Amino acid sequence: GDSVTQMEGPVTLSEEAFLTINCTYTATGYPSLFWYVQYPGEGLQLLLKATKADDKGSNKGFEATYRKETTSFHLEKGSVQVSDSAVYFCALRKQGGSEKLVFGKGTKLTVNP
Amino acid sequence: DAGVIQSPRHEVTEMGQEVTLRCKPISGHDYLFWYRQTMMRGLELLIYFNNNVPIDDSGMPEDRFSAKMPNASFSTLKIQPSEPRDSAVYFCASSLGGLSYEQYFGPGTRLTVT
Numbered sequence: 099g100d101s102v103t104q105m106e107g108p109v110t111l112s113e114e115a116f117l118t119i120n121c122t123y124t125a126t127g128y129p130s131l132f133w134y135v136q137y138p139g140e141g142l143q144l145l146l147k148a149t150k151a152d153d154k155g156s157n158k159g160f161e162a163t164y165r166k167e168t169t170s171f172h173l174e175k176g177s178v179q180v181s182d183s184a185v186y187f188c189a190l191r192k193q194g195g196s197e198k199l200v201f202g203k204g205t206k207l208t209v210n211p
Numbered sequence: 212d213a214g215v216i217q218s219p220r221h222e223v224t225e226m227g228q229e230v231t232l233r234c235k236p237i238s239g240h241d242y243l244f245w246y247r248q249t250m251m252r253g254l255e256l257l258i259y260f261n262n263n264v265p266i267d268d269s270g271m272p273e274d275r276f277s278a279k280m281p282n283a284s285f286s287t288l289k290i291q292p293s294e295p296r297d298s299a300v301y302f303c304a305s306s307l308g309g310l311s312y313e314q315y316f317g318p319g320t321r322l323t324v325t
Contacts, residue, residue, distance in 0.1 A: 130312055141215070141302055141316030142254075149312070187254065197242050197308050198267060203253040 100125040104188050104202035111178055111209050119173040119205045121162075121188035129190040131155075131164055131171040132199070136185045145173075145186070178209045215317035217303050223323045229291040232320045235284055236305030244304040244314060245278055245288050254302075260286065261308065293324045 105120040123129065130149045134142040146155030151166035160175045171188060188202040216235040224230055236243045244259040258268040263280045271278070275294070280286040290297055300321050304314040 132312070139318070141304070141318050142314075143316065144313045147312060191312060196267070197244075197259060197261070197306065198256060199314060201254040 100129070100190060100192055100200045102188050102190055102200055102202035104186075104205050107185075107205040107207070109205060109207045111207070113180055113209055113211050114177045115209075117173070117175040117178045117182075117207070119186055119188075119207070121171045121173065121202060123169050123171065123188075123190050125169075125190055125192060125200075127193040128166070129192050131162070132189040132191070133160070133162055133171070133173050134187040134189060134201075136187065136204070138184070142187060178207070180209050180211050183207055183209045215303055215305055215315055217301075217317035217320050219320060220318065221321050221323075223325065224293055225325055226294055227292045228324075229289065230293045230297075230322060230324075232288040232301050232303075232322070234286045234288070234303030234317060236286070236303070237315055238284065240305035240307055240315070242306045242308040242314075243280060243286050244306075245286070246302040246304065246316075248300045248302060248319070249298075257288070290322075293322075295324045298322055298324050 101124045103122050132147045133145040135145045136142045146157040148155040148164035154163045162171050162173045185204045185206045187204045189199045218233045245257040248254045257270045258278045260280045278288045300319045302319045304316045306314045
């Protein structure tokens with residue numbers, strides 16, 4: 099079945115460091131891909147998305163590119179801030195009708211000043 | 212808009228008791244989702260509704276779990292009887308569906324079963 103694999107956390111960085119969180123997926127066809135973020139004590143919120151191959155989603159300095167050839171959607175940010183400390187979830191939505199999202203297990207990011 | 216509202220935010224109960232979690236979706240959203248989050252299993256979809264009708268309940272773990280959506284502005288997730296392994300954070304989310312892919316999550320209910 100469809101699945102999402104994220105790099106294991108936790109990830110600890112210093113402020114202004116470069117961030118990459120790897121995400122790969124298994125699905126037939128062309129799923130839509132998402133990154134959600136969960137701040138402490140809150141629900142998830144959409145960070146960015148891409149709905150077709152080679153699309154780049156971006157928001158708040160974060161970027162991810164839909165790579166069909168490597169079935170990947172890695173999250174990157176050039177310079178992280180303390181306020182980026184959160185858990186990041188990669189997710190896919192299968193092509194063709196279902197509203198169901200399949201989530202990865204999440205990667206906890208801590209940014210130290 | 213107030214966003215997705217869940218109640219209670221925290222629930223502590225004893226094994227064998229009935230637990231009811233409540234959710235009010237964002238007004239106008241046609242889809243409502245219930246998720247469970249644990250350290251071991253991550254975020255799992257339990258069930259989702261479209262226009263108050265259950266569409267996919269394949270994630271509901273067993274007969275002790277039931278969910279209803281009597282109208283467009285209210286849904287419940289009930290566990291009867293509760294067990295310690297049901298301890299988790301339960302999230303409700305809603306969306307417009309269709310081309311608008313974003314799901315909006317509530318703050319969650321942290322359930323502890325002792």
